[in-house]
Amino acid sequence: MSALLEVDDLGKRFGGLQAVGSLSFAVKEGEILGLIGPNGAGKSTVFNLINGVFAPDSGRVGFRGADITGQPPYRVARLGLARTHQIVQPFAGMTVLENCTVGACFGRENLPLARARAAAREAAVLVGLGDRLDAPALHLTIAGKKRLELARALSARPALLMLDEVLAGLNPTEVARMIDIVRAIRESGVAILMIEHLMQAIMSLSDHIVVLNSGRKLSEGPPAQVASDPAVVEAYLGDPGLVQGRGR
């Protein structure tokens, strides 16, 4: 079985900083792959290189058999790759439903407007925003905006969903709800690539984990194996996040 997303020898340099270097990994159909690493390890940059916000200096990104290296974000989205942002980016002046409609209109299925609204409504209900459909995005709480990010990405009915710290900044109840939502999305057949600092959450959700440090792959494998890898423990020493199981 070929992989859904293949990242091959990816590299990106910002001035003197090698943000990502010779990184390779693959996401299989239907799996959750966790991308972890200390702050500044280059995780969000990897997302930006995959979906075309930045063009990589070297390497190749393949998605569903097509080469998407350096393609603009809107073309990558159309192929069925959706993402959320670590710092939420809602269309503040639009309602929840309108926000999600944008995702549904221009996503993988390229839906006409009326059907896009239905898909948008479905996605908003799935993440628990069903009672806030007509609320301006501006008025949502942080947890609400995080959920909107997810709903908007989901409206596109993607084949692969990239989640950038959807749990950060949520309280324990909200985290538990969000974890259930992520599981439900996977159950529906969508593969997920997620960045997360909450170790307990990512260890229990992921099928497979890739650890990044200074832009390079430090370790890779099933959660239990990665957690006991001495190189990983060493990279995280001094980072209380791992020990206490809390983010940052």
Add this chain to the structure above:
Amino acid sequence: MIVRRPFFWIIGLAILVFAAAPLGKDVELRESLLLAAVYITLASNLNLMLGYAGYVNFGSIVFFGLGGYFCVYCMGSLGWGLGPSLLVGGVSVSLLSLLFGLGILRLRGVHFALATIGVNEAVMAFVTNFQPWGGSTGIYLSTGLFQPLGGPAQALWTIYYLLVAVMGLSLYLSYFVKSSKFGVGLLAIGQNEDAAAVLGVPAPRYKALAYSASALLPAIAGGLYFFKGAFIQPADAFDLTLSTEAIVITMLGGQGTIFGPALGAYLYEELRGWLLTSPTFSNFQLVVAGVLLLLIVQFAPGGLMGMFYRRWPRLKRFLE
């Protein structure tokens, strides 16, 4: 269906009012409404970029002026009729704008706004030195060209009705864009262009298309306007004052709404008429427009429509 929504018929009603009001040969009212129709056309099309896509076009008058030149040249020098001249003018200017747009739409915010002024100034400089179009002295049309339309008096009525039609088309264009997927994409670009692109909105293509579409009807209006005056010269055709007024009008009525630019244009034209005839404020109109713009941006960024919607939220269903 779009046709079943009340607003579709409200636009139709507005067109009828414009068409019927000056019947009974009220020439003074007709001239005032003609100017209002020009303002509505300019503002409504400007709104496609300013209100929907969030791009401030300070040089939108270049469409109007170039459209005027194409039309006047086709009629005066090539001997074409009014209809083909208007159409060729509109389509040519729209295609030219697509080229300009592909160039300057890589810029954002203030840089884009400055570039639009640059486009207008560059075109004006070109036309001023372009002898086939009369250079800096411009082109005069023979009044004989009014004959096929039934003489000057009748021709003015015909021009008025054509302008009202162009105004109506502008409002319907605005309406169809806003109710389409294209409009959803433009509004998303206006809110947050990077996030829109990540969600799959083909931003460069949509912006260029919107810019080009916003040129078509102003160019045709320009053709009618300068045919009516039987004279065109660079200083009138590419006058940034009118561009600025179109921005004030759009902001006053409510950017991003369909009805707002029309309401703003009508009120602005009334205000302008009053200021021009009032002995104290004559030649003061641009100062008032400037102050007005400052006040709107500072205190009511949603314009009049924004204020109405806040006061009567249910109004949104009828007046879009």
